[in-house]
Amino acid sequence: MDKELYKKVYFFSGLNDDELDKLNVISRLKKFKKGDNIFFDTEPYLGFYFVLNGMVKIYKISKDGKEHILHIVGEFNTFAEVPLFENFGSIYENEFRYPANAMAIEEDTEVVLIQGRQFLELIETTPNMCMKIVSGFAKRLRHMNHHIEELTLKDVTKRVAGFILTDHTNTKKISPDNKPFITLNISKNDLAAYLGTIQETLSRTFRRLEEEGIIEVEGKNIYIQDIKKLKETAT
Protein backbone atom coordinates (compact mmCIF):
# COMPACT_ATOMS: atom_id res chain seq x y z
CA MET A 1 0.00 0.00 0.00
CA ASP A 2 1.12 3.54 -0.70
CA LYS A 3 3.01 4.90 2.28
CA GLU A 4 1.67 8.38 1.79
CA LEU A 5 -1.79 7.12 2.65
CA TYR A 6 -0.68 6.10 6.13
CA LYS A 7 0.54 9.58 6.84
CA LYS A 8 -3.01 10.88 6.51
CA VAL A 9 -3.89 8.91 9.63
CA TYR A 10 -3.34 11.18 12.60
CA PHE A 11 -1.62 8.52 14.70
CA PHE A 12 0.94 7.90 11.97
CA SER A 13 1.52 11.45 10.78
CA GLY A 14 4.93 11.73 12.42
CA LEU A 15 6.41 8.43 11.27
CA ASN A 16 9.48 8.14 9.05
CA ASP A 17 9.90 5.89 6.01
CA ASP A 18 11.40 3.04 7.92
CA GLU A 19 8.57 3.01 10.45
CA LEU A 20 5.97 3.19 7.72
CA ASP A 21 7.51 0.11 6.14
CA LYS A 22 7.16 -1.77 9.37
CA LEU A 23 3.57 -0.60 9.66
CA ASN A 24 2.87 -1.85 6.15
CA VAL A 25 4.04 -5.31 7.12
CA ILE A 26 1.54 -5.64 9.94
CA SER A 27 -1.48 -4.19 8.17
CA ARG A 28 -4.12 -5.87 6.03
CA LEU A 29 -6.43 -4.21 3.53
CA LYS A 30 -10.06 -5.35 3.69
CA LYS A 31 -12.96 -4.49 1.41
CA PHE A 32 -16.63 -4.41 2.32
CA LYS A 33 -19.96 -3.78 0.68
CA LYS A 34 -22.56 -1.48 2.16
CA GLY A 35 -24.22 -3.20 5.09
CA ASP A 36 -21.38 -5.67 5.69
CA ASN A 37 -20.21 -6.04 9.26
CA ILE A 38 -16.51 -5.47 9.82
CA PHE A 39 -16.65 -6.98 13.27
CA PHE A 40 -19.12 -7.81 16.02
CA ASP A 41 -18.71 -7.14 19.72
CA THR A 42 -18.58 -10.87 20.27
CA GLU A 43 -15.43 -11.41 18.23
CA PRO A 44 -11.90 -11.72 19.63
CA TYR A 45 -9.80 -8.62 19.23
CA LEU A 46 -7.30 -8.69 16.40
CA GLY A 47 -6.30 -5.06 16.16
CA PHE A 48 -7.58 -1.65 15.21
CA TYR A 49 -8.59 -0.19 11.88
CA PHE A 50 -8.56 2.94 9.84
CA VAL A 51 -10.90 3.83 7.00
CA LEU A 52 -9.21 4.15 3.64
CA ASN A 53 -12.36 4.66 1.65
CA GLY A 54 -16.04 4.95 2.46
CA MET A 55 -17.62 5.14 5.89
CA VAL A 56 -18.10 2.97 8.96
CA LYS A 57 -20.54 3.09 11.84
CA ILE A 58 -19.64 1.92 15.32
CA TYR A 59 -22.78 0.80 17.12
CA LYS A 60 -24.33 -1.18 19.92
CA ILE A 61 -27.51 -3.25 19.87
CA SER A 62 -29.66 -3.81 22.95
CA LYS A 63 -31.13 -7.18 23.82
CA ASP A 64 -34.45 -6.20 22.24
CA GLY A 65 -32.91 -4.96 19.02
CA LYS A 66 -32.61 -1.23 19.61
CA GLU A 67 -29.54 0.29 17.97
CA HIS A 68 -27.39 3.19 19.07
CA ILE A 69 -24.56 4.57 16.98
CA LEU A 70 -21.55 5.71 18.98
CA HIS A 71 -19.44 7.04 16.12
CA ILE A 72 -19.52 7.58 12.41
CA VAL A 73 -15.97 7.06 11.16
CA GLY A 74 -14.83 8.71 7.93
CA GLU A 75 -11.72 8.44 5.81
CA PHE A 76 -8.33 8.22 7.53
CA ASN A 77 -9.88 7.99 10.94
CA THR A 78 -9.20 5.07 13.23
CA PHE A 79 -11.56 2.90 15.23
CA ALA A 80 -11.36 0.11 17.79
CA GLU A 81 -8.03 1.25 19.21
CA VAL A 82 -9.22 1.32 22.81
CA PRO A 83 -8.91 -2.38 23.74
CA LEU A 84 -5.30 -2.39 22.60
CA PHE A 85 -4.23 0.14 25.19
CA GLU A 86 -6.46 -0.73 28.06
CA ASN A 87 -4.31 -3.34 29.70
CA PHE A 88 -0.87 -3.61 28.20
CA GLY A 89 0.38 -6.49 30.23
CA SER A 90 -2.60 -8.66 29.74
CA ILE A 91 -3.27 -8.40 26.05
CA TYR A 92 -1.33 -11.58 25.41
CA GLU A 93 -3.16 -13.45 28.11
CA ASN A 94 -6.74 -12.31 28.02
CA GLU A 95 -9.21 -12.98 25.31
CA PHE A 96 -10.13 -9.43 24.35
CA ARG A 97 -13.33 -8.71 22.48
CA TYR A 98 -14.26 -5.77 20.33
CA PRO A 99 -16.17 -3.27 22.46
CA ALA A 100 -18.88 -2.60 19.85
CA ASN A 101 -20.01 -3.57 16.36
CA ALA A 102 -18.70 -1.99 13.17
CA MET A 103 -20.50 -1.90 9.82
CA ALA A 104 -19.60 -0.43 6.44
CA ILE A 105 -22.31 2.07 5.53
CA GLU A 106 -21.03 3.02 2.10
CA GLU A 107 -20.65 0.90 -0.98
CA ASP A 108 -17.04 -0.26 -1.51
CA THR A 109 -15.71 0.67 1.88
CA GLU A 110 -12.04 -0.16 2.34
CA VAL A 111 -10.48 -0.41 5.76
CA VAL A 112 -6.98 -1.27 6.93
CA LEU A 113 -6.47 -3.58 9.87
CA ILE A 114 -3.40 -2.89 11.99
CA GLN A 115 -2.64 -6.06 13.88
CA GLY A 116 -2.70 -5.34 17.59
CA ARG A 117 0.06 -7.43 19.06
CA GLN A 118 2.55 -6.45 16.39
CA PHE A 119 1.59 -2.80 16.68
CA LEU A 120 2.36 -2.80 20.41
CA GLU A 121 5.84 -4.02 19.60
CA LEU A 122 6.27 -1.39 16.93
CA ILE A 123 5.13 1.41 19.21
CA GLU A 124 7.87 0.73 21.72
CA THR A 125 10.50 1.71 19.21
CA THR A 126 8.67 4.86 18.12
CA PRO A 127 8.12 6.90 21.27
CA ASN A 128 7.04 9.90 19.26
CA MET A 129 3.81 8.17 18.33
CA CYS A 130 2.66 7.83 21.90
CA MET A 131 1.79 11.47 22.29
CA LYS A 132 -0.16 11.30 19.07
CA ILE A 133 -2.24 8.55 20.55
CA VAL A 134 -2.77 10.51 23.74
CA SER A 135 -3.90 13.47 21.74
CA GLY A 136 -6.18 11.37 19.57
CA PHE A 137 -7.75 9.81 22.64
CA ALA A 138 -8.22 13.21 24.23
CA LYS A 139 -10.14 14.37 21.19
CA ARG A 140 -12.24 11.26 21.29
CA LEU A 141 -13.00 11.77 24.97
CA ARG A 142 -14.06 15.32 24.26
CA HIS A 143 -16.36 14.07 21.55
CA MET A 144 -17.94 11.48 23.80
CA ASN A 145 -18.41 14.03 26.56
CA HIS A 146 -20.27 16.17 24.12
CA HIS A 147 -22.31 13.22 22.91
CA ILE A 148 -23.40 12.32 26.43
CA GLU A 149 -24.21 15.92 27.17
CA GLU A 150 -26.45 16.14 24.12
CA LEU A 151 -28.19 12.85 24.86
CA THR A 152 -28.91 13.50 28.50
CA LEU A 153 -29.50 17.23 28.71
CA LYS A 154 -31.33 18.03 25.49
CA ASP A 155 -34.53 16.94 23.79
CA VAL A 156 -34.62 15.58 20.26
CA THR A 157 -35.31 18.96 18.63
CA LYS A 158 -32.26 20.54 20.27
CA ARG A 159 -30.10 17.57 19.28
CA VAL A 160 -31.20 17.74 15.67
CA ALA A 161 -30.59 21.49 15.53
CA GLY A 162 -27.23 21.00 17.19
CA PHE A 163 -26.27 18.31 14.71
CA ILE A 164 -27.06 20.52 11.73
CA LEU A 165 -25.02 23.36 13.18
CA THR A 166 -22.02 21.20 14.05
CA ASP A 167 -22.07 19.54 10.66
CA HIS A 168 -22.24 22.87 8.93
CA THR A 169 -19.42 24.26 11.03
CA ASN A 170 -17.26 21.38 9.79
CA THR A 171 -18.25 21.40 6.14
CA LYS A 172 -19.17 25.07 5.56
CA LYS A 173 -21.19 24.33 2.42
CA ILE A 174 -22.97 27.22 0.69
CA SER A 175 -25.55 26.68 -2.06
CA PRO A 176 -25.40 28.58 -5.40
CA ASP A 177 -28.15 30.89 -4.17
CA ASN A 178 -26.04 31.67 -1.13
CA LYS A 179 -27.74 29.57 1.50
CA PRO A 180 -25.75 27.56 4.04
CA PHE A 181 -26.62 23.87 3.84
CA ILE A 182 -25.43 20.43 4.84
CA THR A 183 -25.51 17.12 2.99
CA LEU A 184 -26.31 14.01 4.99
CA ASN A 185 -23.78 11.34 4.16
CA ILE A 186 -25.64 8.73 6.18
CA SER A 187 -29.20 7.45 6.05
CA LYS A 188 -31.81 9.17 8.18
CA ASN A 189 -32.25 5.90 10.00
CA ASP A 190 -28.59 5.99 11.02
CA LEU A 191 -28.78 9.66 11.89
CA ALA A 192 -31.69 8.87 14.19
CA ALA A 193 -29.74 6.07 15.86
CA TYR A 194 -26.83 8.43 16.35
CA LEU A 195 -29.03 11.15 17.86
CA GLY A 196 -30.59 8.69 20.28
CA THR A 197 -34.00 8.55 18.65
CA ILE A 198 -35.84 6.75 15.82
CA GLN A 199 -36.64 7.44 12.17
CA GLU A 200 -40.21 8.55 12.76
CA THR A 201 -39.37 11.06 15.46
CA LEU A 202 -36.52 12.47 13.38
CA SER A 203 -38.83 12.86 10.41
CA ARG A 204 -41.40 14.71 12.49
CA THR A 205 -38.71 16.92 13.97
CA PHE A 206 -37.45 17.89 10.53
CA ARG A 207 -40.98 18.73 9.49
CA ARG A 208 -41.58 20.91 12.54
CA LEU A 209 -38.33 22.79 11.94
CA GLU A 210 -39.40 23.27 8.31
CA GLU A 211 -42.82 24.58 9.37
CA GLU A 212 -41.12 27.11 11.59
CA GLY A 213 -39.09 28.30 8.60
CA ILE A 214 -35.80 27.34 10.22
CA ILE A 215 -34.62 24.74 7.69
CA GLU A 216 -35.65 23.18 4.39
CA VAL A 217 -35.13 19.49 3.80
CA GLU A 218 -34.64 18.30 0.23
CA GLY A 219 -33.62 14.67 0.17
CA LYS A 220 -30.09 14.48 1.52
CA ASN A 221 -29.64 18.25 1.58
CA ILE A 222 -30.77 20.38 4.48
CA TYR A 223 -30.78 24.11 3.81
CA ILE A 224 -30.49 26.48 6.73
CA GLN A 225 -33.09 29.21 6.26
CA ASP A 226 -32.71 30.98 9.58
CA ILE A 227 -29.40 30.31 11.28
CA LYS A 228 -30.21 32.58 14.21
CA LYS A 229 -33.37 30.67 15.07
CA LEU A 230 -31.50 27.41 14.52
CA LYS A 231 -28.91 28.40 17.07
CA GLU A 232 -31.59 29.41 19.55
CA THR A 233 -33.31 26.08 19.05
CA ALA A 234 -30.09 24.17 19.64
CA THR A 235 -29.23 25.65 23.03
Place this chain on the structure above:
Amino acid sequence: MDKELYKKVYFFSGLNDDELDKLNVISRLKKFKKGDNIFFDTEPYLGFYFVLNGMVKIYKISKDGKEHILHIVGEFNTFAEVPLFENFGSIYENEFRYPANAMAIEEDTEVVLIQGRQFLELIETTPNMCMKIVSGFAKRLRHMNHHIEELTLKDVTKRVAGFILTDHTNTKKISPDNKPFITLNISKNDLAAYLGTIQETLSRTFRRLEEEGIIEVEGKNIYIQDIKKLKETAT
Protein backbone atom coordinates in the same frame (compact mmCIF):
# COMPACT_ATOMS: atom_id res chain seq x y z
CA MET B 1 3.41 16.47 50.25
CA ASP B 2 4.36 12.86 50.83
CA LYS B 3 5.82 11.40 47.66
CA GLU B 4 4.31 8.01 48.34
CA LEU B 5 0.87 9.50 47.86
CA TYR B 6 1.63 10.46 44.27
CA LYS B 7 2.52 6.90 43.44
CA LYS B 8 -1.04 5.84 44.16
CA VAL B 9 -2.14 7.88 41.17
CA TYR B 10 -2.08 5.59 38.15
CA PHE B 11 -0.42 8.14 35.87
CA PHE B 12 2.46 8.60 38.28
CA SER B 13 2.94 5.01 39.40
CA GLY B 14 6.12 4.51 37.40
CA LEU B 15 7.92 7.71 38.35
CA ASN B 16 11.27 7.79 40.20
CA ASP B 17 12.16 9.98 43.17
CA ASP B 18 13.63 12.73 41.08
CA GLU B 19 10.55 12.94 38.91
CA LEU B 20 8.25 12.94 41.91
CA ASP B 21 10.17 15.91 43.29
CA LYS B 22 9.58 17.80 40.10
CA LEU B 23 5.91 16.88 40.26
CA ASN B 24 5.70 18.15 43.80
CA VAL B 25 6.98 21.53 42.71
CA ILE B 26 4.19 22.04 40.18
CA SER B 27 1.31 20.77 42.29
CA ARG B 28 -0.96 22.61 44.69
CA LEU B 29 -3.08 21.13 47.45
CA LYS B 30 -6.62 22.49 47.69
CA LYS B 31 -9.30 21.83 50.30
CA PHE B 32 -13.04 22.00 49.83
CA LYS B 33 -16.19 21.60 51.85
CA LYS B 34 -19.09 19.48 50.69
CA GLY B 35 -20.95 21.31 47.95
CA ASP B 36 -18.05 23.59 47.02
CA ASN B 37 -17.28 23.90 43.35
CA ILE B 38 -13.70 23.10 42.38
CA PHE B 39 -14.13 24.62 38.95
CA PHE B 40 -16.85 25.64 36.51
CA ASP B 41 -16.89 24.94 32.79
CA THR B 42 -16.58 28.66 32.21
CA GLU B 43 -13.18 28.99 33.88
CA PRO B 44 -9.84 29.07 32.08
CA TYR B 45 -7.92 25.82 32.23
CA LEU B 46 -5.10 25.69 34.77
CA GLY B 47 -4.33 22.01 34.90
CA PHE B 48 -5.71 18.69 36.00
CA TYR B 49 -6.44 17.28 39.45
CA PHE B 50 -6.40 14.15 41.47
CA VAL B 51 -8.47 13.42 44.56
CA LEU B 52 -6.44 12.96 47.71
CA ASN B 53 -9.37 12.67 50.04
CA GLY B 54 -13.11 12.65 49.65
CA MET B 55 -15.09 12.56 46.44
CA VAL B 56 -15.76 14.76 43.45
CA LYS B 57 -18.51 14.82 40.87
CA ILE B 58 -17.94 15.95 37.29
CA TYR B 59 -21.17 17.27 35.86
CA LYS B 60 -22.89 19.35 33.25
CA ILE B 61 -25.90 21.65 33.63
CA SER B 62 -28.33 22.36 30.82
CA LYS B 63 -29.66 25.83 30.11
CA ASP B 64 -32.84 25.07 32.07
CA GLY B 65 -31.02 23.73 35.10
CA LYS B 66 -31.06 19.99 34.50
CA GLU B 67 -27.94 18.25 35.77
CA HIS B 68 -26.14 15.22 34.45
CA ILE B 69 -23.17 13.64 36.21
CA LEU B 70 -20.48 12.31 33.89
CA HIS B 71 -18.17 10.82 36.49
CA ILE B 72 -17.86 10.28 40.18
CA VAL B 73 -14.17 10.55 41.03
CA GLY B 74 -12.78 8.81 44.10
CA GLU B 75 -9.45 8.86 45.86
CA PHE B 76 -6.27 8.88 43.76
CA ASN B 77 -8.18 9.21 40.54
CA THR B 78 -7.58 12.08 38.17
CA PHE B 79 -9.98 14.42 36.47
CA ALA B 80 -9.88 17.22 33.90
CA GLU B 81 -6.81 15.86 32.09
CA VAL B 82 -8.42 15.89 28.66
CA PRO B 83 -7.96 19.57 27.69
CA LEU B 84 -4.26 19.32 28.39
CA PHE B 85 -3.64 16.74 25.72
CA GLU B 86 -6.12 17.77 23.12
CA ASN B 87 -4.00 20.25 21.24
CA PHE B 88 -0.41 20.26 22.33
CA GLY B 89 0.77 23.08 20.17
CA SER B 90 -1.97 25.45 20.98
CA ILE B 91 -2.23 25.24 24.73
CA TYR B 92 -0.04 28.27 25.11
CA GLU B 93 -2.05 30.29 22.64
CA ASN B 94 -5.66 29.37 23.15
CA GLU B 95 -7.75 30.17 26.11
CA PHE B 96 -8.76 26.69 27.19
CA ARG B 97 -11.77 26.16 29.43
CA TYR B 98 -12.65 23.28 31.67
CA PRO B 99 -14.95 20.91 29.79
CA ALA B 100 -17.39 20.41 32.68
CA ASN B 101 -18.06 21.47 36.27
CA ALA B 102 -16.49 19.78 39.30
CA MET B 103 -17.90 19.78 42.84
CA ALA B 104 -16.74 18.24 46.10
CA ILE B 105 -19.49 15.93 47.33
CA GLU B 106 -17.90 14.87 50.58
CA GLU B 107 -17.03 16.96 53.61
CA ASP B 108 -13.31 17.88 53.70
CA THR B 109 -12.45 16.87 50.18
CA GLU B 110 -8.80 17.46 49.30
CA VAL B 111 -7.61 17.60 45.72
CA VAL B 112 -4.22 18.24 44.17
CA LEU B 113 -3.89 20.52 41.18
CA ILE B 114 -1.12 19.63 38.73
CA GLN B 115 -0.37 22.76 36.75
CA GLY B 116 -0.90 22.06 33.08
CA ARG B 117 1.82 23.97 31.30
CA GLN B 118 4.52 22.80 33.66
CA PHE B 119 3.30 19.23 33.48
CA LEU B 120 3.65 19.20 29.71
CA GLU B 121 7.27 20.18 30.11
CA LEU B 122 7.81 17.50 32.72
CA ILE B 123 6.24 14.81 30.60
CA GLU B 124 8.73 15.32 27.77
CA THR B 125 11.55 14.13 29.97
CA THR B 126 9.63 11.12 31.28
CA PRO B 127 8.58 9.12 28.22
CA ASN B 128 7.55 6.17 30.34
CA MET B 129 4.56 8.13 31.65
CA CYS B 130 3.05 8.58 28.21
CA MET B 131 1.89 4.99 27.93
CA LYS B 132 0.33 5.29 31.37
CA ILE B 133 -1.71 8.19 30.12
CA VAL B 134 -2.74 6.28 27.02
CA SER B 135 -3.82 3.38 29.14
CA GLY B 136 -5.69 5.63 31.57
CA PHE B 137 -7.49 7.31 28.71
CA ALA B 138 -8.36 3.96 27.17
CA LYS B 139 -10.00 2.91 30.43
CA ARG B 140 -11.88 6.17 30.56
CA LEU B 141 -13.09 5.71 26.99
CA ARG B 142 -14.29 2.24 27.82
CA HIS B 143 -16.18 3.64 30.78
CA MET B 144 -17.83 6.34 28.71
CA ASN B 145 -18.78 3.83 26.04
CA HIS B 146 -20.49 1.80 28.69
CA HIS B 147 -22.18 4.88 30.11
CA ILE B 148 -23.60 5.87 26.72
CA GLU B 149 -24.74 2.33 26.08
CA GLU B 150 -26.62 2.27 29.37
CA LEU B 151 -28.22 5.66 28.83
CA THR B 152 -29.38 5.06 25.28
CA LEU B 153 -30.23 1.38 25.17
CA LYS B 154 -31.74 0.69 28.57
CA ASP B 155 -34.65 1.99 30.62
CA VAL B 156 -34.27 3.34 34.15
CA THR B 157 -34.99 0.02 35.84
CA LYS B 158 -32.25 -1.76 33.87
CA ARG B 159 -29.81 1.05 34.59
CA VAL B 160 -30.49 0.94 38.32
CA ALA B 161 -30.12 -2.83 38.39
CA GLY B 162 -26.93 -2.56 36.35
CA PHE B 163 -25.52 0.05 38.70
CA ILE B 164 -26.11 -2.13 41.76
CA LEU B 165 -24.44 -5.09 40.09
CA THR B 166 -21.43 -3.11 38.87
CA ASP B 167 -20.98 -1.48 42.25
CA HIS B 168 -21.17 -4.80 44.00
CA THR B 169 -18.69 -6.36 41.58
CA ASN B 170 -16.25 -3.63 42.57
CA THR B 171 -16.81 -3.61 46.31
CA LYS B 172 -17.90 -7.23 46.99
CA LYS B 173 -19.50 -6.37 50.33
CA ILE B 174 -21.25 -9.14 52.25
CA SER B 175 -23.45 -8.45 55.29
CA PRO B 176 -23.05 -10.39 58.59
CA ASP B 177 -26.08 -12.50 57.67
CA ASN B 178 -24.36 -13.39 54.41
CA LYS B 179 -26.23 -11.19 52.01
CA PRO B 180 -24.41 -9.28 49.25
CA PHE B 181 -24.99 -5.55 49.54
CA ILE B 182 -23.72 -2.19 48.40
CA THR B 183 -23.37 1.11 50.24
CA LEU B 184 -24.19 4.26 48.35
CA ASN B 185 -21.41 6.75 48.86
CA ILE B 186 -23.30 9.50 47.06
CA SER B 187 -26.74 11.02 47.60
CA LYS B 188 -29.69 9.49 45.79
CA ASN B 189 -30.12 12.78 44.03
CA ASP B 190 -26.61 12.47 42.59
CA LEU B 191 -27.13 8.82 41.75
CA ALA B 192 -30.23 9.80 39.79
CA ALA B 193 -28.30 12.48 37.91
CA TYR B 194 -25.62 9.93 37.11
CA LEU B 195 -28.14 7.37 35.86
CA GLY B 196 -29.80 9.95 33.64
CA THR B 197 -32.99 10.32 35.64
CA ILE B 198 -34.39 12.21 38.65
CA GLN B 199 -34.80 11.55 42.38
CA GLU B 200 -38.49 10.69 42.20
CA THR B 201 -38.11 8.14 39.44
CA LEU B 202 -35.13 6.55 41.18
CA SER B 203 -37.11 6.30 44.39
CA ARG B 204 -40.02 4.61 42.64
CA THR B 205 -37.68 2.24 40.85
CA PHE B 206 -36.11 1.17 44.13
CA ARG B 207 -39.55 0.55 45.57
CA ARG B 208 -40.62 -1.58 42.61
CA LEU B 209 -37.45 -3.66 42.84
CA GLU B 210 -38.13 -4.09 46.54
CA GLU B 211 -41.73 -5.16 45.91
CA GLU B 212 -40.47 -7.79 43.50
CA GLY B 213 -38.20 -9.12 46.22
CA ILE B 214 -35.06 -8.37 44.26
CA ILE B 215 -33.43 -5.88 46.62
CA GLU B 216 -33.97 -4.28 50.01
CA VAL B 217 -33.15 -0.63 50.54
CA GLU B 218 -32.19 0.52 54.03
CA GLY B 219 -30.92 4.07 53.97
CA LYS B 220 -27.59 4.03 52.21
CA ASN B 221 -27.39 0.26 52.12
CA ILE B 222 -28.97 -1.80 49.37
CA TYR B 223 -29.14 -5.53 50.04
CA ILE B 224 -29.34 -7.89 47.11
CA GLN B 225 -32.04 -10.44 47.88
CA ASP B 226 -32.15 -12.22 44.55
CA ILE B 227 -29.04 -11.77 42.48
CA LYS B 228 -30.31 -13.96 39.65
CA LYS B 229 -33.40 -11.83 39.15
CA LEU B 230 -31.30 -8.69 39.49
CA LYS B 231 -29.06 -9.83 36.66
CA GLU B 232 -32.07 -10.65 34.52
CA THR B 233 -33.51 -7.21 35.20
CA ALA B 234 -30.27 -5.51 34.24
CA THR B 235 -29.90 -7.03 30.78
Place this chain on the structure above:
DNA sequence: CGTAACCTTGATTAAGATCAATTCTCGTGG
Protein backbone atom coordinates in the same frame (compact mmCIF):
# COMPACT_ATOMS: atom_id res chain seq x y z
C1' DC C 1 -35.27 19.31 69.60
C1' DG C 2 -35.70 22.18 65.78
C1' DT C 3 -34.36 23.07 61.17
C1' DA C 4 -32.64 22.06 56.74
C1' DA C 5 -31.47 18.75 53.60
C1' DC C 6 -32.89 14.56 51.84
C1' DC C 7 -36.17 11.25 50.42
C1' DT C 8 -40.73 9.31 49.31
C1' DT C 9 -45.29 9.22 47.40
C1' DG C 10 -49.28 10.52 44.57
C1' DA C 11 -51.57 12.82 40.58
C1' DT C 12 -50.91 14.65 36.23
C1' DT C 13 -48.58 15.76 31.91
C1' DA C 14 -45.61 15.50 28.04
C1' DA C 15 -42.18 13.66 25.00
C1' DG C 16 -41.17 10.36 22.31
C1' DA C 17 -41.67 5.23 21.14
C1' DT C 18 -44.50 1.89 18.99
C1' DC C 19 -47.67 0.16 15.69
C1' DA C 20 -49.60 0.40 11.23
C1' DA C 21 -50.15 2.24 6.70
C1' DT C 22 -48.81 4.69 2.81
C1' DT C 23 -45.80 7.14 -0.19
C1' DC C 24 -41.44 8.22 -2.15
C1' DT C 25 -37.03 7.17 -4.44
C1' DC C 26 -33.97 4.95 -7.07
C1' DG C 27 -31.64 1.15 -9.26
C1' DT C 28 -32.57 -2.84 -12.34
C1' DG C 29 -34.17 -5.37 -16.09
C1' DG C 30 -37.52 -5.84 -19.76
Place this chain on the structure above:
DNA sequence: CCACGAGAATTGATCTTAATCAAGGTTACG
Protein backbone atom coordinates in the same frame (compact mmCIF):
# COMPACT_ATOMS: atom_id res chain seq x y z
C1' DC D 1 -37.97 4.56 -21.54
C1' DC D 2 -40.96 2.60 -18.46
C1' DA D 3 -42.44 -0.67 -14.94
C1' DC D 4 -41.31 -3.00 -11.00
C1' DG D 5 -39.81 -3.82 -6.44
C1' DA D 6 -37.09 -3.02 -2.38
C1' DG D 7 -35.46 -0.03 0.80
C1' DA D 8 -36.08 4.56 2.70
C1' DA D 9 -38.92 8.05 4.42
C1' DT D 10 -43.26 10.03 5.91
C1' DT D 11 -47.53 10.30 8.38
C1' DG D 12 -51.19 9.30 11.68
C1' DA D 13 -53.15 7.08 15.94
C1' DT D 14 -52.10 5.24 20.15
C1' DC D 15 -49.40 3.84 24.12
C1' DT D 16 -45.64 3.99 27.59
C1' DT D 17 -42.14 5.75 30.25
C1' DA D 18 -40.50 8.92 32.92
C1' DA D 19 -40.66 14.04 33.97
C1' DT D 20 -43.13 17.51 36.36
C1' DC D 21 -45.84 19.38 39.96
C1' DA D 22 -47.19 19.23 44.64
C1' DA D 23 -47.21 17.65 49.26
C1' DG D 24 -45.55 15.04 53.13
C1' DG D 25 -42.36 12.28 55.68
C1' DT D 26 -37.46 11.11 57.44
C1' DT D 27 -32.99 11.78 58.77
C1' DA D 28 -28.93 14.02 60.28
C1' DC D 29 -26.87 17.26 62.90
C1' DG D 30 -25.93 21.50 65.34
